[in-house]
Amino acid sequence: MTTVNLPSTLGAEATADSGFLGSVAAWLTTTDHKRIGRLFIGTAALWLLTYVGVATLLGFERIDSKSLTFNEGMMTQLFAASKTLASFGVTAPLMIGLSLALAPTLVGARSVMFARNAMLGFYLWAIGSAVVVASLVGNGGPGGGNAQMVDLYLLGLALVILGLIAAAVSVVATVLSARTAGTDLADVPSFAWSSMVGSISLVLTLPVALGTLIYVVVDHHYTRVAFGANMGIMKWLGWSMSQPQTFLYVIPAIGVLAELAPAVARRTQPLRGGVFIGVGLISVALLGSVTQTVHGLAWTGTFIDKAKSFVPYALFNLLPILGVGVVLALALFTLKSDSIKMIAPFIPAFLGGGMILTAMLGNALQLISSANLSGTVFEEGALVYITYGTVLVAWSAIAFWGPTLWGRMLPAAVVAGIGALGFVATVLAALPMYIAGFADQQADSVKDFDYSGPAGLWNAVSTVGHALFALCVVVAIAAAGKSLATGQRVAGNPWIDGGAQ
């Protein structure tokens, strides 16, 4: 397999000697795919910090279920903010940003197709997500008490969805139509393939959410009869912020892992077709998403009853796991090589991939009715696993392709250190929720849950995990900023060329 590595300055507008305002204007009107991708990633990092802050607050409030530190009225908005930001503020835009920044380069295109459309997508998403957060602050969102702010939340969500679809269309068109001459689709790098599959999944599922949203917003604004008004928002749109839909948002993350394993092994992936099939299998989840129905497993009744329950359950929840399992197995198979040279970005990629797999396994377990995990914090734990796991993979991608994106290196120790610390933080934040879920701790509640077991301990550990992850994010942003400004200048990509470990 041959990839084409373009210079990092390609497509960038000349901004030298244009001053600060000129530089800002160049960024705001850019058509350089790397800049558009970085705008997505940078803004998603801002929402990630907000999400981690909200999750820490919620965890802190749950340590003592008998009393409340903050205003009880805030909690509805905080829970809505955590779900909305995790999906539409962090995971989906982070992956779209990486796809925009990297996919054109990886397929040998000079730029992303329809760059202005991609930039429009960024603006729609960024403005929409800001509107969503503002409406939540103003007592809007699902269950919100201010009707105008609820309308504003729905409007913001519509902009977010439109923005993501617009950017995804550019990614799809780039990988399908702008490859280097003579390069077959089967020859594109794993990350470009997974970007395309992930973007197609967004293009096909998010419009269904948009259509439902149109119904909900018209109903909320005029009649508030059919769709349950403010209390019905999550009933109708919650599927777009939970599993299996979130699996689709993180498909490119699996591609990052598939891309980095051969770089560590210093050889090509011998079973590329298998990797592509594995990535494609995850997109099967889109069928489960657009049905807007939870496909659980009820192992009761006759054999026919069991089969009727098992087939959709397995199709929508187990096949995506098989897909990730195939990619992980092939990544490990590639590492069976004599020429292995560990590189720092592989550490967060591998650990993050493992977190995503843990989320998928958790989701499959939660949907078994006899496990009695429905309505508990178990689902929140899965969302934390998938969100933080995706962030870890994104961090590895930024480190690995940093030299390609901005021509500078991130220090290996920082990359590996943040990856390892982020992994510990993820486990601390999410695993107690899995345990508390088995103990029947209610979802979306901060008080009056009581169960046999150290409830305070689980929630305290989870809070520490979120706080630790916040620290990792701050350090990662600082390290990336420093690298961008004063990092070691490199030609090519030392992670691939063998110059860095």
Add this chain to the structure above:
Amino acid sequence: MTTAGDRVLPAGPTTAARHPLFIATGAVVGAGTMLMFGMLAVWFKFRDASPLRVGRNNKMIHDWLPADLKIPEVATNTLAITMVIAAIMGQWAVYSATRKDAQHTTLALFITGVIGVAAVNAQVAIYKQMGAVLADGSYQTMFYAITGTMLVLICTGIAFSLVAAFRVLGGRVADRAVVTAHAMYWYFLSTAFIALWFVVYVQK
């Protein structure tokens, strides 16, 4: 053995992208199809959940369409035919563009746009004849939401027709990509509308 480093080649020469507009329009058409069919699915869900009543021919039917609302069948059927004609005009533009016939390509594109305007006009006429009040109930809310979305999609189709027509007028008749993508978009609009027409106006 080939190493990862060996696999990185310098950038090659600029190559013409392969039908990017057609592919991007295909993606938009896919998104639009999921949008409309997703909305129709929710429509079905509500209609199936509505109570049953005895219909005019003594059959049990869903009490979904309010008794005081009448679907203007002539106007809706005319609108359905109009949408099919718009798609045919779009295909005529492709036929003419293939033969580098700028005059007929422009004419076909403008006619497509005008037919789109006629479709908007017909939809407004349907609204007026039905006299449904949006805030009166679930049916009315969903009726305006789904037909309004279709109306917005038709307006984007009209804009597409105008852009394509002015490009051909500007001398870019050899650039068939826009005309082909335009035809595909109108095929999508026609298909989506026919589905909506059958579910909302015929099946009621």
